[in-house]
Amino acid sequence: MSRTPLVDGQALSPEGTWVRYDGEGRPPLTDGPFAETKDLIAGWMVIDVDTHERALELAGDLSAAPGAGGKPIHEWLELRPFLTQPPTISD
Secondary structure, eight states, X not given: OOOOOOOOOOOBOSOOEEXXXXXXTSOOBOOOOOOOGGGTOOOOOXXXXXXXXXXXXXXXXXXTOXXXXXXXXXXXXXXXXXXXXXXXXXX
């Protein structure tokens, strides 16, 4: 039986922000009606930035990736930080 070594494991914060490109020179959109994450995950990326605002900017840029005909896809992306403290259990 072969074993696959674990490369990384990180918990994600339960709070997230949805981000989408909103056109050249405009800040990314950060709200709207959404499906549950479990229905949408197609892949993930880890980015290392100093601020949440910079993460929003980069996610907005990624949402503007070209699709068919070279036009921006305007895809909604979920932005979540790593969980920095374990959740607490209260009675």
